[in-house]
Amino acid sequence: MFSRGDYVNLAIGLSVAFCAISAPARADEGMLRVYMDHARIIKLDRPVAKVIIGNSAVADATVADAKTIVLTGRSFGTTNIVLLDIDGNAIVDERILVSIDEGNTVRVFRATDRTVLSCTPNCEQHATRAAAAAAAN
Numbered sequence: 001m002f003s004r005g006d007y008v009n010l011a012i013g014l015s016v017a018f019c020a021i022s023a024p025a026r027a028d029e030g031m032l033r034v035y036m037d038h039a040r041i042i043k044l045d046r047p048v049a050k051v052i053i054g055n056s057a058v059a060d061a062t063v064a065d066a067k068t069i070v071l072t073g074r075s076f077g078t079t080n081i082v083l084l085d086i087d088g089n090a091i092v093d094e095r096i097l098v099s100i101d102e103g104n105t106v107r108v109f110r111a112t113d114r115t116v117l118s119c120t121p122n123c124e125q126h127a128t129r130a131a132a133a134a135a136a137n
Helices: 004-020 129-136
Strands: 031-035 039-043 050-053 059-067 068-073 078-085 090-099 105-110 113-119 122-129
Touching: 031 039, 031 068, 050 059, 059 078, 068 090
Parallel strands: 031 090
Antiparallel strands: 039 068, 050 078, 059 068, 078 090, 105 113, 113 122
């Protein structure tokens, strides 16, 4: 799929990018962050009676027990989660950001197409922007 020259150019670009990394943006403060295809545990101080996810295509929630919710990232994007107690009062009302675990990924840009490779330990295609746009149409 990719030639050796593509990987060499990518390695050079990554070296430059790592040297230029600054502090992460604070745009997602106040959001629950979960990686795609990963789970996150939410512990509650009182029992939950109802779980509401804004967009179940982005994230999913499972009740493990009355005070434990397992939040799973399903697709890239943002949504929200609302957890209600038995009286209908909100225990949690938070936005969720689902993203890729950036620690072991490489992004390849070609004109307007973007490919994300997940490299743990071998690089495999993780997501493609052009394919996602075509699937949406």
